[in-house]
Amino acid sequence: MDGKEEKTVWKRLNNQEFLGGAVMLGIFLGVKALSMRLPGKVSAYPIFMSNVGLLLAVLLFARCLFRLCKGTLNPRPAFQRDDGTMVRYTLSVILLVAYAVLFQLAGCILSSFVFMLSFSQLFGQKRNWKLGLLVSAGFTAVIYLGFGVFLGVPLPTLFL
Numbered sequence: 001m002d003g004k005e006e007k008t009v010w011k012r013l014n015n016q017e018f019l020g021g022a023v024m025l026g027i028f029l030g031v032k033a034l035s036m037r038l039p040g041k042v043s044a045y046p047i048f049m050s051n052v053g054l055l056l057a058v059l060l061f062a063r064c065l066f067r068l069c070k071g072t073l074n075p076r077p078a079f080q081r082d083d084g085t086m087v088r089y090t091l092s093v094i095l096l097v098a099y100a101v102l103f104q105l106a107g108c109i110l111s112s113f114v115f116m117l118s119f120s121q122l123f124g125q126k127r128n129w130k131l132g133l134l135v136s137a138g139f140t141a142v143i144y145l146g147f148g149v150f151l152g153v154p155l156p157t158l159f160l
Helices: 003-013 016-035 044-070 085-106 108-122 129-150
Strands: none
Touching (some): 108 129
C-alpha cells in the first residue's frame, strides 16, 4: 500500500459510528469473557445479559461495516486534531478508572460526587459551578438512595 491508499483507508475508518461500533463490540466481548468465569450459581443472568449485549454489539458493528462499505455512513470523523476531542476522550477514560479506584478507597458518596463534578466540568459546566455542584449532589443522592437504600446493596463508605 502506498501512502495515499493508507490515508484513504484511515479516512474511511476514522468515523464516529464505525469506531463506536468497534469499541462496543470489544467491550461486550470482554464482558462475555468475564461473565464466563463466574461461579455456576450466580452466572445464569450475567451470561444471558452478556449474550444479549454481545448480540446487539455484533448487529451494531455489522450495520456500521455495511454502511461503511456502501458509503452511507455519517462522514463525521471520530478523531480530529484541532478541537480537543481526543484530549476529552482520554480524560474521560482516566476519570472512569479513577472513579473505580476511588470507589473502594474513598467510598461511594465522596467518589461519586467528585467524579460527577469533574465530569461536568470536563463536558460543559465550566462557567456554572452552582449547576455542576447541584447535578453532582443529585447524582450522588440517586446512586446512594437507589442502590444503598432501595436495593439494599452494601456500598463502600468512608465516613458513614
